[in-house]
Amino acid sequence: MVDRDAVTRVLFEQFSPAAIGVFYAIAYAAIAAFGFGVYVQIRKYRRGAAAAIRGSLLARCGAMIGTLLSHRTVARRDRPAGEAHRLIFYGFVLLFLGTSTITLDYDIAGPLLGRHFWHGDFYLWFSLVLDIAGVFLSGGLLYMMYRRGWLKPPKLDYARPDRRPGDPDYDRSGYRREDWAFLWTLLLIAFTGYVLEAARLVWLAARPDVWDYRWWSPVGAVLAEALRAAGLTAAAAGTMRLGLWWFHGLLALLFIALIPFGKVKHIFTAAGSLLLRDPQAAQRLPVVPPSQERAGVQYITDLNWKQLLNLDACTKCGRCHEACPARAVGAPLSPRDVILSLREFANRTLESRTLPAAAELDVHGKSPGQVSMETLWACRTCMACVEVCPVAIEHLPLIVQMRRKLVEDGTMEPQLQKTLQAIHKSGNSFGESKRKRPAWTKAVPFPIKDARKESVEVLWFVGDYASFDPRNQKVTQTFAALLQQAGVDFGILYDSESNAGNDVRRVGEEGLYEMLATANIKSLSGASFKSIVTTDPHSYNTIRNEYPDFGGTYAIEHYTTLVLRLLQERRLTPKRKLGLRVTFHDPCHLGRFNKGYDAPRDILRLLGCELVEMGRCRANSFCCGAGGGRIWMPDPVGADRPAHNRMREAAAISGLQVYVVSCPKDLTMFEDALKATGNEGRFVVKELIELIADALRAEEPAVSAVVAA
Amino acid sequence: MKLLVAVKQVAALDEDFAIRADGRDVEPDFLVRDLNEWDEYSLEEAMRIKEAAASPVEVLVVCVGPQDADEALRKCLAKGADRALRVWDEALAGSDPIAIARVLAAVARKEAPELFFAGVQSSDHAFAATGVATAGLLRWPHAAVVAALNYTPGAKTAVVRRELEGGALHEMQIECPAVLTIQLGINAPRYASLRSIKQAAAKPIEVLGLGELGLAPSQVGEAGSAARVRRMYIPDRGRAQMLKGSLEEQAARLAQIIKDAAGSAR
Numbered sequence: 001m002v003d004r005d006a007v008t009r010v011l012f013e014q015f016s017p018a019a020i021g022v023f024y025a026i027a028y029a030a031i032a033a034f035g036f037g038v039y040v041q042i043r044k045y046r047r048g049a050a051a052a053i054r055g056s057l058l059a060r061c062g063a064m065i066g067t068l069l070s071h072r073t074v075a076r077r078d079r080p081a082g083e084a085h086r087l088i089f090y091g092f093v094l095l096f097l098g099t100s101t102i103t104l105d106y107d108i109a110g111p112l113l114g115r116h117f118w119h120g121d122f123y124l125w126f127s128l129v130l131d132i133a134g135v136f137l138s139g140g141l142l143y144m145m146y147r148r149g150w151l152k153p154p155k156l157d158y159a160r161p162d163r164r165p166g167d168p169d170y171d172r173s174g175y176r177r178e179d180w181a182f183l184w185t186l187l188l189i190a191f192t193g194y195v196l197e198a199a200r201l202v203w204l205a206a207r208p209d210v211w212d213y214r215w216w217s218p219v220g221a222v223l224a225e226a227l228r229a230a231g232l233t234a235a236a237a238g239t240m241r242l243g244l245w246w247f248h249g250l251l252a253l254l255f256i257a258l259i260p261f262g263k264v265k266h267i268f269t270a271a272g273s274l275l276l277r278d279p280q281a282a283q284r285l286p287v288v289p290p291s292q293e294r295a296g297v298q299y300i301t302d303l304n305w306k307q308l309l310n311l312d313a314c315t316k317c318g319r320c321h322e323a324c325p326a327r328a329v330g331a332p333l334s335p336r337d338v339i340l341s342l343r344e345f346a347n348r349t350l351e352s353r354t355l356p357a358a359a360e361l362d363v364h365g366k367s368p369g370q371v372s373m374e375t376l377w378a379c380r381t382c383m384a385c386v387e388v389c390p391v392a393i394e395h396l397p398l399i400v401q402m403r404r405k406l407v408e409d410g411t412m413e414p415q416l417q418k419t420l421q422a423i424h425k426s427g428n429s430f431g432e433s434k435r436k437r438p439a440w441t442k443a444v445p446f447p448i449k450d451a452r453k454e455s456v457e458v459l460w461f462v463g464d465y466a467s468f469d470p471r472n473q474k475v476t477q478t479f480a481a482l483l484q485q486a487g488v489d490f491g492i493l494y495d496s497e498s499n500a501g502n503d504v505r506r507v508g509e510e511g512l513y514e515m516l517a518t519a520n521i522k523s524l525s526g527a528s529f530k531s532i533v534t535t536d537p538h539s540y541n542t543i544r545n546e547y548p549d550f551g552g553t554y555a556i557e558h559y560t561t562l563v564l565r566l567l568q569e570r571r572l573t574p575k576r577k578l579g580l581r582v583t584f585h586d587p588c589h590l591g592r593f594n595k596g597y598d599a600p601r602d603i604l605r606l607l608g609c610e611l612v613e614m615g616r617c618r619a620n621s622f623c624c625g626a627g628g629g630r631i632w633m634p635d636p637v638g639a640d641r642p643a644h645n646r647m648r649e650a651a652a653i654s655g656l657q658v659y660v661v662s663c664p665k666d667l668t669m670f671e672d673a674l675k676a677t678g679n680e681g682r683f684v685v686k687e688l689i690e691l692i693a694d695a696l697r698a699e700e701p702a703v704s705a706v707v708a709a
Numbered sequence: 710m711k712l713l714v715a716v717k718q719v720a721a722l723d724e725d726f727a728i729r730a731d732g733r734d735v736e737p738d739f740l741v742r743d744l745n746e747w748d749e750y751s752l753e754e755a756m757r758i759k760e761a762a763a764s765p766v767e768v769l770v771v772c773v774g775p776q777d778a779d780e781a782l783r784k785c786l787a788k789g790a791d792r793a794l795r796v797w798d799e800a801l802a803g804s805d806p807i808a809i810a811r812v813l814a815a816v817a818r819k820e821a822p823e824l825f826f827a828g829v830q831s832s833d834h835a836f837a838a839t840g841v842a843t844a845g846l847l848r849w850p851h852a853a854v855v856a857a858l859n860y861t862p863g864a865k866t867a868v869v870r871r872e873l874e875g876g877a878l879h880e881m882q883i884e885c886p887a888v889l890t891i892q893l894g895i896n897a898p899r900y901a902s903l904r905s906i907k908q909a910a911a912k913p914i915e916v917l918g919l920g921e922l923g924l925a926p927s928q929v930g931e932a933g934s935a936a937r938v939r940r941m942y943i944p945d946r947g948r949a950q951m952l953k954g955s956l957e958e959q960a961a962r963l964a965q966i967i968k969d970a971a972g973s974a975r
Contacts, residue, residue, distance in 0.1 A: 288904075295904055410788060410899025417900040424903065425741060433724040511903025 002209045005120035009127075010200070011106060014242060023249065030253035037260025044308060044350040051304035052286075054278055064274040073390035077319060077620065078153075084143040091137025092186075098130045099252075127216040131197075134190050134219060141187045148179065155318025162332035162375050169344070169368040175316060182263050185255055192248040198223035199244055202237035266315050270391040273313035276306050277392035282383040283545040283593050285397055288404075288510050295510050296404025299361040300346050307398055308350070311343035313391040320385035320395065325623040325642035326378040333378035335385035335395040338371055342398075345369030364405065373411060376403050380642065381506040381628030382588040387619055400628075403508030412507075419632040420509055427498035427519070429632065430468040437462075438494045440473040444480050449491030455528035456491035458483070458562075461520075461543060463536035464499045465664035471671065472664040475687045479535055479559065482692060486571040488562075490533070496523040500539035502589070505546070507629035514550070517542070521552035532556040535689065537589035537596075537663045538627075544594065558590055560599035560662055563692060567606050574695035577608025580657045582691075583650055584611060585670070586621035587663035600662050600688055607695045609660075612653050614646075622646050624669040631665055643673035651679050662688045710862045711767045712755040713822035714790070715813050715840065716748040718774050718781035719833040732940045744781040747828025749898040751891035754858055755826055756789050756899070762862040767791045769820060773801060773812050779914055786909035787901040794915045800926035801919075805934035806834075810842035812929060815922035817847055817886075824867065825888040829854050837890075844888035851888040852881060856895055860885075 012020050053060075067073055071089065075082025105118035118126070148156060163170040197220030204210040205228070214221040227237065259265055288295045297303060303311075320335040321327055327334045345363055349356050366372050376399055385395045406412060422431035441448050451459050460483070466476045483490050501516035520543075524532075532554050534540050540558045547554065566572040582604060590596040597618045604611050616622045625635070625642030635641050647670065650659050659674070661667050670685045719742065726739035752770065759766040769792045770785040772778045782793035796812050804812075817825055825847075827840030844851030852869045856878065860867035864885070871879040872892055883889075919926060931937055952959040 295902075407900065407902045408905065410901060410905075412900055414897060417898075420900065421743075425743070436724060509902060511905075511907060515903055 002212060007209050007213055008116075008119035008123050010204070011102070014238065026250065027253055030257040033257035034259055037257075037265075040351050041260050041265070041312070044346060045305040047301055047350045047355060048303050048305035048308040049301065051276075051306040053276055053306065054280075060275055060277065063277065064271060067274050068271060073392075074317075076390065077322075077388065078317075080143065081147060081317075084140040084147070087136040087140030088144070088186075089140075091133045091135070091140060091190075094133035095130060095137060095190075098126060098133070101126065124213060124216045127213075128218070131217045131219045134193060138187060138190045141183055141190070145183050145187075148183070153318070155322040156316075157318075158316065160337045161327055161330065161334050162337060162372065167368075169341070172340075178263050179316075185251065189248065189251050189255065192244055192251065194219050194223055196241060196244040196248050198227055199232075199237045199241035202227050202232050203234050203241050205234060263315065266313060266391070269309055269312040270315065272309050273392045276309065278394065280545060281394040282381070282386045282396040283541055284549065285400055285505055285546065287549050294405070294408065296406070296408055296508065297398070297401040298364065298405045299358060300342070300349055300363050301355075301361055302401075303342070303346070303398070307394070308346055310393045310398075311339055311346055313393055314339045314343065315391065316340065317390060319388045319390065320393075323384035323388045323620065325380055325382055325384065325625060325645070328622075328645055329625075329640040329642055331378035331636075331639075332372070333375045335399075338375065338395060338399065339393060341369050341371055363402070371402060373406055376406060377413065377633065379403075379628050380588075380623045380625055380630050382623035383592045384588075384620075384623065387592050400506055400508050404510055405508075407508040407510075413633045415634060416507065416629060416632045419629075420504065420507070420512060423499050423504060423516070424512055427516070428464050428468060429499055430464065432468055434495050437467050437497060438492065440467060440476050441480070441492075443473075444477050446484055448480060449489075450494055451491035451527040451529060452493060452496055452523070454491065457489035457530050458491075459524070459527055459529035459532045460490050460492050461500065461532050461534040461536075461539050461556075462492055462497060463534060463539040463664065465668065466535050467497075469664065469668060472667055472687075475664070475667065475689050476535065478687075478693045479689050482563065482566075482572065482689065482696075485696065486566045488566070488571075491527075491529070493523050493527060496526070498523075500536070500542050502538040502542035502546075503627065503629050503631070505542065506627065507632075517547055517550045517552070521547060521550055524552060524554065530555070533559055533562050535559045535662075535664065537587040537593070538665070541589040541593050558594070558596055558599070558662075560590070560596060560603060560688065563689075564599045564603050564606075567603065567692075572692070572696060574607055574692075575698045576695060578691060578695050580609045580691075581653075581655050582609045582611055582658040582660050583614050583653055583656055584617070584660045584662075584688075585614075585624070585646070585650075585666060586618055587661070587666055588621065588623050588627055590662060591621050592619055600660070603688060603692065604660065607691055609658075609691070612656065614649050614653070616649065622649070624663075624666050624673075626665040626669050631669075641673070641676075643669045644677050646670070647673040647677040647679055651677065651682065656683045658691065659683055659685045660688050660691065661685060710762070710764060711769060711820060711822040712758060712824050712826065713817060713820055714748070714752050714755050714768060714770045714785070714826045715843070716752065716770050716772050716781055716785060717745040717828070717831045717839075718742050718772065718778040719745040719831050721833070728941055728943070732942070733938045734941055742777065742780065744784050745828055745831045745833075747830060747832070747891060747893060748781075748785075750893055750895050751826035751828050751889075752785055752788060752790065753896045753898040754891055755824075757896065758824075758860060758862060759789075764862060766862050769794060769822065771796070771813065771816050773797070773804075773809050782914050783906055783909045783912075784901050786912050786914075787905035788899055792915065793912070794917060796917045796919075796922065798919045798926065798929070800930045800932070803931040803934065803937065804929050805936040806836045806838035807842050807935060808929045808933045809839050810846055811933065812919075812922065812924065813839065813843045814846035815924055816917075817843065819922065821886070823862070823885050824860065825849070825886065827888065827890045829890045829892050840888055840890035847886075847888070849886050849888050850883050851890070852883050853890045854892045855889045856892045858889065858891075858895065 071082055071086045074085045102118060105116055109115050109117065158172040158175050160170055197217055201210060201214050201220055201224035214224060316336060318336060324333065324335050342363060348369060349361055363370055379399045381396055383396055419429050423429050426432060426434050428437065449456050462476060466472050498516050498519045500520060501513040504516060505513035532543060537558060540556060543554060544556045584600055584604060586597060601611060623642050624646060650656060659670060661670060667685065667687050674680055674685050720740035721743065722735065723739045723741055727736045729736050755768045759768050768790045770782055770790045771794045772782055773796045775797050778795060782795060786793050796816065825843065830837035841851055841853055852871055854872045855869045856872040857870035858867060866882050866884055867887065868880065868882050869889060873879050919929065927933060952962050
């Protein structure tokens, strides 16, 4: 009878002391290579600028561990890849812990403390768990190979929209080779591990303390039975085991040595990136301290160390590439390629022993690794990339910081330049006189309080588009009537309101933004009110999330939550059910930026509308293309536009009557897109405010007449 | 090596405006001021020469105007001009373009630039005379309405292309020093960011009076001008009219107007 407690695994049996010496030498060399690689990476990050990390370390740690263990972000919008990665992750972690356990027992606890624990029941359960972990790992890897080799999802095509075939950094076949090498290496390590296990079982089949317990390593045991059935002798198995032992061991050590030098480093960098995640990265852009001479990012060393780490966290999964509205319409921008370009640039310049001269560190331009201004100006700052990134890369602040440099140089579209000058001169993007801002109130049949002169409960921050755009003025007047009808005590700032600055900031004109924010905070501090409401999600975002950095902290809500409350409290009572088949477009700044997904949908339900969701909704909503100042820049003639792309998506809903928006810019963009895509007459674009007003009226509104056709 | 860019702080009318009590100008409260659009292009042209030059080039911007014209100069400094100079004396009020040119010529003699840039015209008064008059007073060659410029700092000549009527271009070689009046569209002027404008606020603006330029008050202002403004006024409304009433009434009225017009043309 074998003493169960003595059961363990042979390690260096058959090995000469010299062979063991050689093995240890190679192992230490591998660890040294790993250590050197880590040093080079840390030196690279330390060459970046200082980073301000917000939030408590404990909370960020908890969030990171939660994300890693749940694999929530990896499984989003690509469930099979997420599950496969989960198998690889858990398989790899268990196998790594297993190998570490052996080292702990054999190299540390044994020689130093004279204690061994890797035997008996512990060893048996260890064998079983690791065998299963190997199945997880191999299964995940095989699916990933199937995905890359056969499924070939378009997001894994590394061809760049901002380069042409033949450009030195267009092809990126190096990345593809690395992907495959990574998969094959891991798979080979797992596979040789199993065969090695089987060979050991066959070789030691005569020993009951090995053979009788073989089913604790089920995969190895099945293979061993097969090898024996195929006629493998114990002696031959011994030789085979020795060869495989070296092959498996050296491959594993090679893998460890190479971790810091390639794709594998995402094991650490992705975790680090998640640890440093700023949940408000896109909503609240970084302020420029008064002492800072240059506002924007010009050199790779202007990126802070967290941003440099972000670059290394990218695994080229393509989720941002797929979500980007600019990329979807063929603009020369893919968030993935911005990150990869900068990463290649950082690796080329910051991994060298001495820092190259400043001229070689400029990240702006068209050379490999540089980012062109066409790419930077193509961004709509819609946050789709930041929102979907499984490893918390914050593309958007980086793009805006690079734009700040372009603004400082004065290089931008002439039309954008004119708009910024108009905003500077008159406080609005329409270039209208300041005095005309409250002109829309003239058509409202009751006086609207001047919040500068009398105290109000609710201060309504109207915003540029709602104030000046003729189509939106009608919505603005309707909203005023709604507030009046509900008995809300409200007022506006009249001509003391300026453009809120959200989009000015996202253009990268930080100085003008500071001016606007300061002016508005001054106006707001002169008024007496309890809370702010706005119909403009852009104003909502910057007042809510960015004004606090400039000394203005306010309770602010988008009109959808206020109106929902008024409906629920029956201060507004619909006279009839609208009975319309509608779809709802989540504005970027209300939805993704501020998680205001539910209020507009609840309102639509209360109005008796049948809501049919588009495929891309809520967090995955598709930008209208107007954000980030793009509304002030002409789109290339003849090219597809995000709003058109979106209209085609909506048009695919059968029997759609109303495309509902809740953002002034959306109304402008989508009414144009409706005509441009030939959908006029099939359905209409309406502000949610207009539907609410329709439901409050007893008679049939005009909309059903239009849509009936 | 020096390039001189003459700039003007122009006035634009706000939504509503009123004529001044003396009937010769607009009430200043209703004016929105900015750097003359043509001058954005001439400054940009000078900046491009400076930035492409192998040896140091100084870009000097000059403005004739009261203190509030500093804003225009600050914008130029924000865009990268090296020095800003403003000439003012109460006696300058009411100067015609020739009197202004007299001042600019005096500055040019003092500073001795290789090229003197001006806009083709100013967007408010549109005389299109100041630059050319300056050349006349300096007895320098000039090229007006320049749409392209090729000049290497230190070269004795510059090659310019001028816009002629009907889309034709006039390419000419001109000896330096010369006066060039620059047309819109010659380049894409850079944007002056708010931060750079703020930083430019710390830079000095040199202010000169008439005496420092060797000019007498009698040579400028209304005394030194051959032309003076008699009155500024809003002309009586033209024949445009707004049709009122129902759609049918409007259509009938429109048809009547067309019939009347066609009748008189026949």
